[in-house]
Amino acid sequence: MTSFCANPPADEGIAPSRKVVTDEQRETAENLKNEANGYFKNAKYEDAIRLYTEAIEMNPFVPAYYCNRAIAYIRTEAHGYALMDADKALELDPNFAKAYYRRATANMAMLRFKDSFKDFRTVVKRVPKDAEARRKLAECEKIVRRMEFEKAIEFDEAGRSVVDQIDLTSMKVEDDYDGARLPTRSVTHDDGSTETVEYMDKSFLRDMIQRFKDQKMIHKRFAYQIILEAKRIFTECPSLVDVRIPQDATMTVCGDVHGQFYDFIHIFELNGYPTADHWYLFNGDFVDRGSFSLEIILTLFAYKWLNPTTIYLARGNHETNNMNKVYGFEGEVKAKFSNLMFKLFAETFNALPLAHVIQDKIFVVHGGLFSQDQVTLDDIRKINRFSQPPSEGLMCELLWSDPRPQPGRGPNKRGVGIEFGPDITEAFLKHNNLDVLVRSHEVKDEGYAVEHNGKCLTVFSAPNYCDRMDNKGAFLNVTPDAKYEWQQFSAVPHPTNVKAMQYASQFNSFGF
Structure with a gap:
């Protein structure tokens, strides 16, 4: 199976009224x-x-x-x-x-x-x-x-945060709950008062991941706490995050994982879990299509809470309300928890950074480049991202655009964003003193693709996409000197009673 980089419909160049077909x-x-x-x-x-x-x-x-x-x-x-x-x-x-x-x-x-x-x-x-x-x-x-x-x-909800509707103290953990529990510790404030607070540790993460593997969910109190802490951390981030890998560390860049929790965890099992000397960047599209999106996003958010400097997340085109309505995440969150939790996820997705630059040389974004020339990294830093993405402009194109082999720009095959050629990639990188563009957004047979004279790399980390594509997954390991190497992996078994698009079943036969 060749990579999914479709060519546009051919222009036959002959008016049907003139062409004679034998x-x-x-x-x-x-x-x-x-x-x-x-x-x-x-x-x-x-x-x-x-x-x-x-x-x-x-x-x-x-x-x-x-x-x-x-x-x-x-x-x-x-x-x-x-x-x-x-x-x-x-x-x-x-x-x-x-x-x-x-x-x-x-x-x-x-x-x-x-x-x-x-x-x-x-x-x-x-x-x-x-x-x-x-x-x-x-x-x-x-x-x-x-x-x-x-x-x-x-209009009635404008300016109001769903956080105001969440009361963790009312969410009592029942005595018969047998799952992972956040540990607590006493905190002394400047005024001398003390408070017992919950915090994230490795033990909770380990127990939570095992519970997810066993097709069980954590208590809603802990789920809300994880999302709230992640929202707080992401809100403090800029729209473009500069990442410096320590000399004794490695950073792994992963592409779309799309709700395929068992393949997602397999990445950690193959390549190592996030630690102080092994960082991760997940480049958008954590949710939708696969039916274990909640398990993935809670795991990623929990790691972000545990140690924000060891894991980075970028927004993809599927971390948006309309996509979540069609492709499953909204239905999954409502089925496993509530509509209130989905609204909290929506606000948190609005806070996700849009792009990263690794070692001042590697530009990482979910979709691709722009319909205008001479876009700078400062232009991206200035994007006010705290909203649903617009249908055009820099933010839209960062999330939706795709590369093409021919020079120049053109309409995107998706109907959103643009397609950009090797000359566009070369000019953007040169203008910003960068070496390479790393993006995701497209399934590839081998899990990755190298295009535009080696300047545009696509990484896709959902093997056997939607249980039917038979593609490999891949990730990219980056060293402090900005060198990188690919690693491929195959899909692993997942529970057969849960199919892709399970929570968007009304659209299963749409061909999505």
Whole structure:
């Protein structure tokens, strides 16, 4: 399986009214389509896209070719390209229900819920007996109504923190609770008064991780305490964090882990747990898709509380409310705890730094670079990140952009952010006296990719992504002299009773 770096839909360059397709070309195109279908069934999506494209070039008049390529693009998260293909199919056949279906799916993935609702409504009108389309229409309508409700009450909650609604003293730990408990100690204040406070230690972390492995949860009091402490620490961080690795230490940079807790813990088992001489940077997308996101984020936050200088976290495009509504994290937190806790996570995600610079030479960000030239590190430091990301601008592009092989810039295959070429990477690094860009955001067959003449590195740490991609995971070990080496790893077993997207089950068949 090749890496998921899809090419844009081909511009056939011949107006359909002028192109004459012979019988031989029609037959060849149909054979290419059938071969592509075989690759698609075996999850070889890039190969399928290549052959669908060849079929389209041979015969650009068949709406099904565009529809088939659209679902392959959706599986590679190239939702912007999928939207273009669905539009082309509808241009050829305005009554093609499957094209509306594909467009609705792409719009849903791009969080354009109202547009998706319109297309699903069209599908149901044209194919009223399609039970799956009716179900998706209902789910889509539910999201639209909920968003409208949340927007209506947003004004009333403006400026108020959910922290004010949390009372830890009322969360009593029951006598029959048999899980990890935070230790306590007495603290003397400047006025001479004393207070008993809870703190994080290695014993609690060890017991919590084992409890998570056993598919058990910690008490809500301790979960809230962990999140609150992490929020406090991140709020004090700048938007761009400078990291200096001690001479006797190593830093490991990990990419997306996406709720795959057992693979996430396997990284520590292979490479060592966070310590004073072994630091970690997790580069966004800790949650969603995988169904153990809560276990991952609580573990990361607990390590941040234990020793803030040994572990660093950057915000990804999935540490956002709208993504969490669609891809599972909101549903998971509500199922395991409460909506109040999800709101606290949302505020905490707003506080996550957006980028890191290691040893003054390695720029680390979840997505990529920018639609404008001469962006400086100070420009990133000045970003007011304490909000949901906007749909454009520096913050959006940091979280969403992707590299491409050709020079220059172009629309992103995801429909958000941009695609940037090797010249853009070279210019940004030179302008900021940096050596290399490290980013994540894209699944890769080998767990990593080296692009742009070695200047753009992609690291992805969720092997067998969503239990179906059969890719390796990888991480990057960095030494104090800014040298680095890759390490790959394979997926490990996880409980079979919990599937990917378990808490977003209404979207399981959307192709996400």
